Amino acid sequence: MTLKEDVSRWWARLKAGPVWITSSLRAWIWLRACDEVGVNTRTFWRPNIENRGRIVLGSRVRLNSHWAPIELVSGPLGVIEIGDGVYINYGSMISAHLLVRIGSDVMIGNYCIVADTEIPGIGEPHGGPSIEPRPVDIGDGVWLAARVTVLPGARIGAGAVIAAGSVVAGDIPPGKVAGGIPARILRAI
């Protein structure tokens, strides 16, 4: 990174004002429900976090909840692992009853849903049949565009790009652009 880029980035952050400057402090307050939070993790506006299992955030994670809040939900046995340098845009939901693993440098667009049960979130009727969770694995450097739904059991390879509005079921190989309902490989990057 050149000095010029560095300066312009910091200038943009200064202009962004209190939201950027206080975002680390806010992360410390708003992410207190998480089990582990890495350094330099920032939240912009307030996410909804319901942690009954385990939520681990890496370092340099940025959560943007500006226009619609992000929801991170883990059930009693659920684990959410989010790697380093992940960016999650507003309105997304990540729900784990077993395991949702998100690699490092993943970019998740707005209104995405990543869940390892068919019905995300907590709110099963008492005594009803339990929903079988299947773990979700998203590799490093994956880019989920806006409104992508990742179904239970999906595995997305490193560096894959999922087009807007897709529904991902099954495996997506690394380094491919996939899209559609259900998502199919469109081309290589």
Added chain:
Amino acid sequence: MTIRSTWNAARARRWLRACASVGEEPYLAGKPTIDSHGGQLRIGNRFRLVSRPVASHLVAGPGAVLHIGNDVSISYGAAVAALQHVHIGDGTRIGPFVIIMDTNFHGASGDQSIQHDCRPIAIGDGCRIGSRVTIARGVTIGDGAEILAGSVVSSAIPPGVCAAGGRARIIGRAGDLRSRWDGAAAILPDILMASLGLNSPPDLDSSPIPTHLWTEARMKCVLGAIEDRLRVMLDPAAAREIETFADLAATLQDALWECQRHALGPPTASTRPI
């Protein structure tokens, strides 16, 4: 000049203060996010922006132009971002949770550095864009086109068509799929009253059409009026079988469906990629 209109004008002035130009009588519900980071937001007359219960945002990047024409209304949760040029034509109506962005903001394969590889978006006049539509960069939508809810538009849409789908394809003409029968049902009693010489608009129920009115000449008159007003032709042979007002309505509905099915064309009709 009522208290309410004064209050609305003051609110609009406050929330639209980042815009380069704002037309007459803007109306804002809720609190949107409107930023021009050195770009230009040009807004036409009678602009309507809803930000309740979810805030909408209009953002222009440095040197970008976000042009919104007259009589545009945008519903809640909409995200419009211009880093180069976004044009929204006159009289376009945009549904809730629509995303219109002329850039991806970043590269692929974990490359999160901000990239301004923009392609401008142009949305024509009088378009109707349904809820949860995503409009990708570089897309041109023609005048009067209709995008159905949930579509992802990634290629050009010609004017006057109706498009839908995960990758939006043409499925018919605009206005065919929505409320054509509703419109017909609303004016059919008036057509019948005028052409049959009744004193009041008849109910479209199972009451029989008086046989002395349902003559060959009157029937021709009714079919002509229906063709004239609703642009659909009924079969005269089928019309002779009609006994009640409900039969007539059902025949008309079938004809409209047939008309629509014809307009849909072969299922392979697709949009031209850019």
